[in-house]
Amino acid sequence: MSKYFLNYLDELESEAIFILREVWAQFENPVILFSGGKDSILVTHLAKKAFYPAKIPFALLHVDTGHNFPETIQFRDDLVKELGVKLIVGSVQDSINNGRVAEERGKNATRNALQITTLLDTIEERRIDCAIGGGRRDEEKARAKERFFSHRNDFGEWDPKNQRPELWNLLNGKHFEGEHFRAFPISNWTEMDVWNYIKRENIKIPSLYIAHEREVVWRSNSWIPVSEFLRLEEGEKIQKKKIRFRTLGDITITGGIESEADTLEKIVQEVSAMRKTERGDRSDDKRSETAMEDRKRQGYF
Amino acid sequence: MHIDNNQLLRFTTAGSVDDGKSTLIGRLLYDSKSIFEDQLESVSVTSAKKGHRGVDLALFTDGLRDEREQGITIDVAYRYFTTPKRKFIIADTPGHIQYTRNMVTGASTANVAVILIDARHGVIEQTKRHSFIASLLNIPHLIVCINKMDLVDYSEDRFNEIIGQFEEFSSKLLMKDVRFIPISALEGDNVVNRSQSMDWYQGGTLLNILETLHISSDINKIDARFPVQTVLRPQSEEHRDYRGYAGRVASGIYRVGDEVAVLPSGFTSKIRSINSGETEIEEAYAPMSIAMTLEDDVDVGRGDMIVRLNNQPEPTQEFDVMLCWLNDDAAKPRAKYTITHTSNEQRAIIKEVIYKIDINTYDRIIEDKELKMNDISRVKIRCTRPLMVDSYRDNRNTGSIILVDENTNETVAAGMIL
Numbered sequence: 001m002s003k004y005f006l007n008y009l010d011e012l013e014s015e016a017i018f019i020l021r022e023v024w025a026q027f028e029n030p031v032i033l034f035s036g037g038k039d040s041i042l043v044t045h046l047a048k049k050a051f052y053p054a055k056i057p058f059a060l061l062h063v064d065t066g067h068n069f070p071e072t073i074q075f076r077d078d079l080v081k082e083l084g085v086k087l088i089v090g091s092v093q094d095s096i097n098n099g100r101v102a103e104e105r106g107k108n109a110t111r112n113a114l115q116i117t118t119l120l121d122t123i124e125e126r127r128i129d130c131a132i133g134g135g136r137r138d139e140e141k142a143r144a145k146e147r148f149f150s151h152r153n154d155f156g157e158w159d160p161k162n163q164r165p166e167l168w169n170l171l172n173g174k175h176f177e178g179e180h181f182r183a184f185p186i187s188n189w190t191e192m193d194v195w196n197y198i199k200r201e202n203i204k205i206p207s208l209y210i211a212h213e214r215e216v217v218w219r220s221n222s223w224i225p226v227s228e229f230l231r232l233e234e235g236e237k238i239q240k241k242k243i244r245f246r247t248l249g250d251i252t253i254t255g256g257i258e259s260e261a262d263t264l265e266k267i268v269q270e271v272s273a274m275r276k277t278e279r280g281d282r283s284d285d286k287r288s289e290t291a292m293e294d295r296k297r298q299g300y301f
Numbered sequence: 302m303h304i305d306n307n308q309l310l311r312f313t314t315a316g317s318v319d320d321g322k323s324t325l326i327g328r329l330l331y332d333s334k335s336i337f338e339d340q341l342e343s344v345s346v347t348s349a350k351k352g353h354r355g356v357d358l359a360l361f362t363d364g365l366r367d368e369r370e371q372g373i374t375i376d377v378a379y380r381y382f383t384t385p386k387r388k389f390i391i392a393d394t395p396g397h398i399q400y401t402r403n404m405v406t407g408a409s410t411a412n413v414a415v416i417l418i419d420a421r422h423g424v425i426e427q428t429k430r431h432s433f434i435a436s437l438l439n440i441p442h443l444i445v446c447i448n449k450m451d452l453v454d455y456s457e458d459r460f461n462e463i464i465g466q467f468e469e470f471s472s473k474l475l476m477k478d479v480r481f482i483p484i485s486a487l488e489g490d491n492v493v494n495r496s497q498s499m500d501w502y503q504g505g506t507l508l509n510i511l512e513t514l515h516i517s518s519d520i521n522k523i524d525a526r527f528p529v530q531t532v533l534r535p536q537s538e539e540h541r542d543y544r545g546y547a548g549r550v551a552s553g554i555y556r557v558g559d560e561v562a563v564l565p566s567g568f569t570s571k572i573r574s575i576n577s578g579e580t581e582i583e584e585a586y587a588p589m590s591i592a593m594t595l596e597d598d599v600d601v602g603r604g605d606m607i608v609r610l611n612n613q614p615e616p617t618q619e620f621d622v623m624l625c626w627l628n629d630d631a632a633k634p635r636a637k638y639t640i641t642h643t644s645n646e647q648r649a650i651i652k653e654v655i656y657k658i659d660i661n662t663y664d665r666i667i668e669d670k671e672l673k674m675n676d677i678s679r680v681k682i683r684c685t686r687p688l689m690v691d692s693y694r695d696n697r698n699t700g701s702i703i704l705v706d707e708n709t710n711e712t713v714a715a716g717m718i719l
Contacts, residue, residue, distance in 0.1 A: 160376065
């Protein structure tokens with residue numbers, strides 16, 4: 001006699017597939033926001049399952065800050081080829097060149113906030129009506145209130161106080177010309193769930209997540225990788241360490257942790273013993289208590 | 302950790318800041334070791350700034366900027382924690398009177414409602430409101446936490462008195478499984494750890510009950526309902542003739558070879574194959590997302606429902622629902638709305654408001670028929686075409702609808718079919 005209930009990973013998978021199919025059914029021109037991080041890789045993997053044996057019907061949209069890990073770009077290009085999907089690149093460098101945004105100045109300058117303009121411009125130019133993201137509610141307090149289908153007005157802004165109620169499995173993606181939606185199929189997953197699932201399904205991930213030797217400097221409590229964009233400050237010195245990254249963002253702001261976890265098995269073990277949240281190593285979230293909410297209101301991921 | 306058979310349990314918490322709801326959630330997260338060091342550090346700093354003694358557990362559930370400024374929860378927020386037995390999703394909803402709509406939203410997918418009562422005040426209007434909504438949304442299990450027991454000397458008599466109050470008013474409600482637990486969220490009694498001060502209570506702690514409740518039967522496994530979301534047509538060499546109907550099983554069980562009917566057309570066929578992702582499977586049950594193919598080439602599309610031949614829902618064009626109004630703009634008489642039921646979408650009008658319900662007294666109001674934000678009423682809805690509906694009591698997934706305003710695209714009402 002079989003059991004007639006799902007375990008939690010199967011239930012999360014089923015929910016995510018349901019949402020991805022709803023996006024396909026309700027929107028004209030949806031894309032997957034692809035950063036090369038594990039969450040967007042997971043969403044892409046789930047999309048493959050959702051539409052099998054048909055191909056993934058969404059293009060991947062990568063907002064390229066120009067401050068990438070070379071590994072991420074290689075991974076992205078290989079995946080696009082393997083899946084036979086279309087890749088759209090929105091370039092922050094282009095936005096800077098044609099004067100849409102100005103490079104941040106000062107010590108902790110990053111291109112993180114600049115992505116918002118590039119993303120919204122790309123959405124407008126390409127007439128994208130739904131951008132599927134790998135955002136999870138456990139990541140950050142502003143994300144805890146995000147809906148599966150999240151409405152953006154014609155300026156791309158999120159109004160957390162005026163969200164559409166979302167009941168049962170009834171998703172309302174109706175919108176006017178110029179507005180768009182963000183869809184978050186893995187809203188209910190935690191970092192642990194993502195890793196357990198990646199391990200179970202043996203999903204390919206960039207080598208950056210796996211412990212490796214790298215040149216780094218110690219800054220704001222984490223190991224920042226050495227790259228052509230890094231300016232050494234007084235007292236900082238380059239060291240070689242065995243590290244891995246818990247999240248992947250721009251190479252300029254993503255801090256690694258010292259780790260010996262060089263297999264998926266070991267990563268799952270390491271993550272379950274972690275005592276800090278994964279975004280704790282991201283300097284973009286440390287700027288103020290409401291840093292994420294403020295960026296999200298403007299149209300951030 | 303053995304996670305293979307661990308289930309997912311969704312629960313909603315109702316109560317206001319004063320009942321200690323945020324403290325309770327904070328306590329659950331803290332004592333189940335689901336709080337990370339950097340979160341603890343940030344909350345400790347804020348607690349000290351506000352002059353609290355120790356760590357203010359309520360701050361763990363603090364969300365958006367406006368809330369922190371006003372000190373209230375303004376929307377549904379979701380929290381997660383995992384124990385070796387289950388994964389939990391908390392829909393944390395505010396308890397203020399104006400936020401019925403958020404409670405309804407949070408309750409719609411919950412297996413369990415946790416209701417908080419302040420032991421000093423006993424059952425108050427808000428308790429009745431929350432219990433009514435839990436019963437209306439047919440949440441399978443209800444856990445009533447009598448909180449702040451430390452402030453009534455951990456008195457067994459007081460606990461029993463409040464149970465009495467609760468049972469008196471709740472006899473009018475439809476509830477299957479109700480439990481009472483005496484707790485102190487602030488001191489940690491009977492939340493995760495057993496209380497040292499209430500030997501007279503022999504039941505489980507809140508976490509223990511959440512971990513062991515029988516929830517496998519919460520989804521209807523009898524009536525097979527499969528709403529089609531989209532049709533998969535790969536048109537590749539390898540799968541030239543493949544035509545898969547993709548969707549999530551709303552209820553019941555399907556097996557390869559089952560005789561099925563496609564509604565509303567009524568065409569019949571047999572299930573040829575069922576796929577879960579790349580894997581072919583023999584049977585599928587709710588809430589699995591699958592794709593199925595049929596033996597015969599029948600016309601099936603989004604909005605259709607594939608059901609078992611010998612167990613079919615009633616296609617009806619006019620039906621009664623308990624409707625909760627969710628929008629600032631009141632319902633317009635005779636206005637047309639888009640009605641969404643599973644993957645099906647039609648147009649509908651509210652033909653008649655039969656009565657409204659006073660959710661504090663449960664009285665029927667027949668004089669006032671205007672549907673305003675947070676109103677709950679029994680209405681008659683008429684659709685342009687028949688929907689394949691079940692009653693909400695039998696089937697949450699095929700017994701629920703939403704109404705969307707065609708002028709604003711907003712979701713203005715949620716309904717449970719009677």
